[in-house]
Amino acid sequence: MSLLIGALTIGFILSLLALGVLISFRIFAFPDITAEGSITLGAAVAAILLVNAWSPLAATTIAVLAGMTSGAATGVLHTRFRINGLLAGILVMTALYSINLHVMGRSNIPLLKATTFVTRAEEAGSFLLGGRESLNLFGWDVSTRDLSVLLFSLAVALLVGAVLYVFFRTDLGTAMRATGDNSQMIRAMGVSDGNMIVLGLAVSNGLVALAGALLAQYQGFSDVQMGIGMLVWGLASVIIGEALVGVRQLGYTVTGAVMGSVLFRLLVAIALRWGLDPNDLKLITALFVFVALILPGLLAKVKMSKAGAAHA
Amino acid sequence: MLDVRRVQKTFNPGTPNEVRSLKGVDLALVEGEFVVIIGTNGSGKSTMLNAVGGSFFVDAGAIHLDGRDVTRWPEHRRAGMIGRVFQNPFSGTAPNLSIAENLALSARRGRRRGLGWALRGDLRSQIHEVVRSLNMGLETRLDNEIGNLSGGQRQALTLLMATWLKPKLLLLDEHTAALDPKSADQVIHLSGELISRDNLTTLMVTHSMHQAVNLGERLIMMHRGQILHDFRGAEKRRLRVDDLLGRFEEVRRADLLDETAAEMLRRKYV
Ligand SMILES: Nc1ncnc2c1ncn2[C@@H]1O[C@H](COP(=O)(O)OP(=O)(O)O)[C@@H](O)[C@H]1O
Ligand SMILES: [Mg+2]
Numbered sequence: 376m377s378l379l380i381g382a383l384t385i386g387f388i389l390s391l392l393a394l395g396v397l398i399s400f401r402i403f404a405f406p407d408i409t410a411e412g413s414i415t416l417g418a419a420v421a422a423i424l425l426v427n428a429w430s431p432l433a434a435t436t437i438a439v440l441a442g443m444t445s446g447a448a449t450g451v452l453h454t455r456f457r458i459n460g461l462l463a464g465i466l467v468m469t470a471l472y473s474i475n476l477h478v479m480g481r482s483n484i485p486l487l488k489a490t491t492f493v494t495r496a497e498e499a500g501s502f503l504l505g506g507r508e509s510l511n512l513f514g515w516d517v518s519t520r521d522l523s524v525l526l527f528s529l530a531v532a533l534l535v536g537a538v539l540y541v542f543f544r545t546d547l548g549t550a551m552r553a554t555g556d557n558s559q560m561i562r563a564m565g566v567s568d569g570n571m572i573v574l575g576l577a578v579s580n581g582l583v584a585l586a587g588a589l590l591a592q593y594q595g596f597s598d599v600q601m602g603i604g605m606l607v608w609g610l611a612s613v614i615i616g617e618a619l620v621g622v623r624q625l626g627y628t629v630t631g632a633v634m635g636s637v638l639f640r641l642l643v644a645i646a647l648r649w650g651l652d653p654n655d656l657k658l659i660t661a662l663f664v665f666v667a668l669i670l671p672g673l674l675a676k677v678k679m680s681k682a683g684a685a686h687a
Numbered sequence: 688m689l690d691v692r693r694v695q696k697t698f699n700p701g702t703p704n705e706v707r708s709l710k711g712v713d714l715a716l717v718e719g720e721f722v723v724i725i726g727t728n729g730s731g732k733s734t735m736l737n738a739v740g741g742s743f744f745v746d747a748g749a750i751h752l753d754g755r756d757v758t759r760w761p762e763h764r765r766a767g768m769i770g771r772v773f774q775n776p777f778s779g780t781a782p783n784l785s786i787a788e789n790l791a792l793s794a795r796r797g798r799r800r801g802l803g804w805a806l807r808g809d810l811r812s813q814i815h816e817v818v819r820s821l822n823m824g825l826e827t828r829l830d831n832e833i834g835n836l837s838g839g840q841r842q843a844l845t846l847l848m849a850t851w852l853k854p855k856l857l858l859l860d861e862h863t864a865a866l867d868p869k870s871a872d873q874v875i876h877l878s879g880e881l882i883s884r885d886n887l888t889t890l891m892v893t894h895s896m897h898q899a900v901n902l903g904e905r906l907i908m909m910h911r912g913q914i915l916h917d918f919r920g921a922e923k924r925r926l927r928v929d930d931l932l933g934r935f936e937e938v939r940r941a942d943l944l945d946e947t948a949a950e951m952l953r954r955k956y957v
Contacts, residue, residue, distance in 0.1 A: 546800035549788055556781035563740075563779070564848075565766035565797035623783070 376515040380525050382644035386637030387528035388589045389608065391535055393616065393632040395582035396609030398575055401628065402555040407576060408464035408606050409449040410583045412471025413442040415602035417584025419478040422597035425489040435492065435588045442584020443577040445471055450573030468602075475599050482599045491592035493520075496527040524593065531589065532633050535582065540629045542578075551575050552625075583609075604657040607664050612636035614667040688888045689716040689739065689856055694748035696734055708734040710912040711748070716856075719886045725899045725931070726909030727938070732892040733774075735909070736858045739890070741765040753855045767797025770849030770887075772842065772862040772878075779845030782834025786825060786844065789833050790814045793848030817847055821877070839870025843877055850881045857882065859891040863898075875902075896928045910938055 392414060399407035417438040424434035445467055452463035476482065500523025504510060509518045542548040553561045554571040561568050583605075591597040613628075616635025620627040647653060696709040708731045716722055726732050738745050739752075741762035749758045757765050773779055780789050791805045791814065806814075811829075819826040821843055825836070833841060842862060849857060859878060863871035875898060882889050893899055899906055906923050908916040908931075916934065918926055 542802070544805055545802045546791075546795055546805050547802060549784065549792060549805040550800050553781035553784055553789075553792055556783050557778070559773070559778050560781055561792070562763045563766050563769075563771045564792050564795075565763050566800065567761070567763045 376512075376517060377521055378644060378648065379641075380517065380521045382640045383637060384521075384525045384528045384593060385590070386640035387525070387532040387633070388593060389586055389640065390532045390612065390633040390636035391582050391586035391589070392605060392609045393612035393636040394535060394539055394629065395579040395586070396606065397613050397628060397632045398579035398582075400610060400613060402552055403460070403572060403575060404555055405460040406464075406606060406610060407446070407449060407579060408461065409445055409467045409471075409576070409580055410464075410606045410609060411602040411604070412468035412475070413445045413580040413583045413602075414587035414590075414605050415475045415597075415599060416445055416471055416478070417442050417587030418591035418597035418601055419475045419484075419587075419599070420584075421588035422484040422486055422489075422591050423478055423480070425486055425491055425592070426484060428490075431490065431492040431495055431592065435585065435592075438588035439581045439585045442587070443581035445584075446576040446578070446580025447573050449580070450569075450576040453576075454569035454572050472599070479597060479599065483596060485596045486592060487595050492527065492589065493524050493592055493595075496520075496523040499523060500526075528589070528593075535585070536629050536633050539582075540626055543625055543629075604660065607657070607660050608639075609636075610664050611660055611667070612639050614664065615639050618667075688718040688720070688753060689714070689890070690749075690751040691715070691735075691739065692749045692751075694735075694738055694750065695746045696731075696738055696743070697746055700746075708912050709738065709745070712912070712914055714907070714914065716888055716890070718888055720905060721882055721887075721889045721903040722891070722905045722907060723899050723903035724890065724892045724907045724909060725894075725896070726915075727935070730909040731912040732909050733860055734912075736771075736860045736890060736892060739856070740769055740771055740858050768855040769858060770796070770852075770854035770856070771858045772845050772849050772860070774861040774864055776838035776842040776845070776865055779848065780833045780841050783832055785830045786818065786833050786836075787811065787814050787829040789844065790817070790848060790851065793851045796848075796852050796854075798852075817851070818844070821847070837870070839866050839874060842866060842870070842874050846874065846877055846881060850885065850887065853885050853887070855888065857887045857889040857891075859889065861892050861894050864894050896931050899931060900926050900928055908934060 392410065395410060396406070399405060399410070420441045421434045421438040424437060425431065449463045449467045452458045452466060453460045458466070497520045500519045501507065504519055507519060509516050510522060511517075512522070543552060550561060550564070550566045551571050551574065553564070554566065554568045554575070558568040561571065587601070590601070612635040613632050614635070615638055616631030616633070617623070617628065619634050619638065620631035643656065651659070691712060691714040694709050694712045698704070698706045698708055712735060724732050724735070737743060739750060741757070741760060741764070744759065749756060751757065752765070752768055771779070781792070787806055791810055794810055814829065815826050818829065823840055823843065825840060825844070833844065836844070862878070863874050866874060878891070879902060881887065889903070891903065904919070904923060906918040906926065907914055915938065
């Protein structure tokens, strides 16, 4: 049971990463690898502030702002200096590796003694439950701490998803979606497509940094390596989410990204439980995304050739 | 209203692909003037509209719009004053956004975009009204993705979008060339209606001699990056398709003559 709760909690936390990737990959149509640096940046900034006794809210907020800055940097490299989007992301990601080391001052910061959102969620949970240590849920004993943290993560994921959905339907958010869709059109509507991309990547990496900040607090440490493979992880979540909801409509894709992240984390937890070597996890994630990317094309081809055969 | 002075534009300068698309063009439009541009393929018509619209900066010369020097303004800034419809019917709309969202974007052309709801209730009903006036039945499909519509339908909506906020200048670049004849008729009819309703200052490039003689109060003929003829007033009204074909024939012969003259000179001196 605690395995399930743990998987769900990480799934909800990483759904913020998926929402960030949704913006770069689905709106601007390029996978922004800055995410691998900014998720660590979020974790690093939050960790160093937390061990210096900042409040979890302040530390997390500053982590998000740092993530937004790194996204904006990629956006500026891409739009003002006309560097290919993927390359701009690689440059910023590489620079962030050094920056993250500087921020943390070492390669790993443990947070076991710091007051984090986990501490706060636990306090709130035990207050609501009148100080009980554990709770009986459908016949399972669940610790108050685990349950509170899960509910907190769920609440954050839902809140951020809802805010994002509303944002996409404002004047500004609609212009941002149109920018990825047809930049010539949005310029003719008086919007600087360059500014939109910078803003969009800032929002995207702000979300990714939020995921990093929360993940560090949940797992109890921040590590300079924790970003590796995170972009592909986010892509996998987005793709699973799209398969789950089936349509590309806005509200559905946002919900889908959250659901995809949770489902993917659950699948991984089950696979690990069955004895999958954790070292193979990234290989399998990459293979999964590869298959998901080529599958629609393959299916269309099969259909075509079947139709062709039927005609012949 | 529009003042284009000695504008030059060369693409790929200093390379084997160098093209001198505009060779010092002068053109002035007064407010409310509807000017049609024709010319041979590659004569610089689109380059001229793109230069005015701000798709790129010109190499020399100046462009003034409504008394302001916009020569160095980026495209999105000029868009506050300019409505545009492109030749490609897919260029003017965002395919994955709904019809209503596309029109809502145009209702704020050149204005600040903040965190207000894009499809406010009153705007929605205005959009419904305007789309209904097209008589294409699209008002029942406002929430459908615009990418599912035909080229003609999208071009008609692009026209609505370009003119929703009355632009100081409307640029139409062969906007019916990619459409089937029936849709082209519909769209050109709509263009005429909108232009005369709002008395829009308009530059329209066309490939159709028929449109060229029947529309607008002034006709400009371009050739090799220059303005060759400028028919106005009574002269424009008298112009028939045959006259235009005659002019094109003249141009063609003059070109041939040029080439034979050059050839003669080459033989003589080289
Ligand atoms: N963006 C561009 N890059 C390079 N060459 C261009 C570009 N736009 C136009 N040209 C060239 O400039 C010349 C004029 O083109 P254009 O203005 O499109 O002619 P048209 O009168 O047919 O609209 C052509 O030779 C064309 O190849
Ligand atoms: Mg052209």
